[in-house]
Amino acid sequence: MRHLVANVATYTIAALLILGSALFAWMRTAQLVLTDEHAALARYEPAPAHEFEWRELGEHAYVRNCQNCHGQEGKGWDQYPGLTDTARLFAAPGGREYLVELHLHGLTSPRWGAPMPDMAHLQDVELAAVLNHVLTHFGNTPPSGTRLYVPEDIAALRGPKRSPWEVNELRPGGDARAAGRSAPPRQGQGARGP
Ligand code: HEC
Structure with a gap:
């Protein structure tokens, strides 16, 4: 027992x-x-626009995806432009869309010796967050009263692939023609927002 x-x-x-x-x-x-990164990113998706918490995500996305070329302080180096002028581009007519387009399709211009690769593989939340990060760092101050990016802004501009030269034509005060090069006209893209 x-x-x-x-x-x-x-x-x-x-x-x-x-x-x-x-x-x-x-x-x-x-x-x-x-x-896990994807689970963490998924948390951002359902949040309504006014609750989009981009600060931490934007900082990490910058370090992971942009810093190598644009520098820790956004000053650029060698063939890579600094990002100190981004808020001015953002505030110019068409600038808001241009900054998104260059991430979705890349950018090739006569201004710099290297192209900017497209960042279309990043999720809408990451692109919105990293753009907001740049717009509030490196000496940039977005004009008061402007709405920063939300993921929906990125989603709305995802569409048929553009060439990186075409994106340069969208740059506010673009100088593609002055440099004697011009992108082929866009086809079948329909009307675009302001
Ligand atoms: C592989 C290097 C590389 C990486 C990575 C990169 N860029 Fe760029 N970026 C460039 C180059 C080169 C240009 C200029 C291209 C040109 O004008 O031909 C540029 C241009 C830009 C411009 C436009 C500047 C202007 O005056 O029109 C912005 C804004 C920008 N990059 C932001 C970013 C952000 C934000 C990231 C990260 C999500 C990023 N870049 C990642 C190389 C890079």
Whole structure:
């Protein structure tokens, strides 16, 4: 009898230990999934525009996707332009769309020796956040009263692929013609917003 009680106790303890570690492992996985990048990004999607929290996401997206070329301080180097003039471009007519388009389709201009690769693989939330980050850093101040980007602004401009030369034509005060090069006319894109 004593043996039986001792055995039952041992098995019970063993079973509880296994159950406990399984539970712990499950909680850890759940926690890890939460910190997974895509899950973290997905959290941003359903938020209404006025709740779009872009600051942290924008800073990380800049470090990961832009800093190599445009520099930690956004000053640029070698063939890569600084981003200190971005708020002025943003405020100019058509600038708001231009800044999005150059991320969706890339940019090639006669101004710089290298093209800007497109960033279309980034999600709408990341592009909106990184643009807002640039517009509020590196000496940029967006004009007071202007609405910064929300993910919907990016989604609205995703469409048929443009060439990076065409994007240069959209630049406010664009100088593509002055440099003697001109992009082929856009075809079948329909009317665009202001
Ligand atoms: C591989 C290098 C590279 C990366 C990465 C890169 N850029 Fe660029 N970017 C360039 C180059 C080169 C140009 C200028 C292209 C031209 O005018 O021909 C440019 C142009 C720009 C312009 C337009 C400047 C103007 O005066 O019209 C903005 C804004 C910009 N980049 C922002 C970003 C942001 C934000 C990111 C990250 C999401 C990024 N870039 C990632 C190389 C890069």
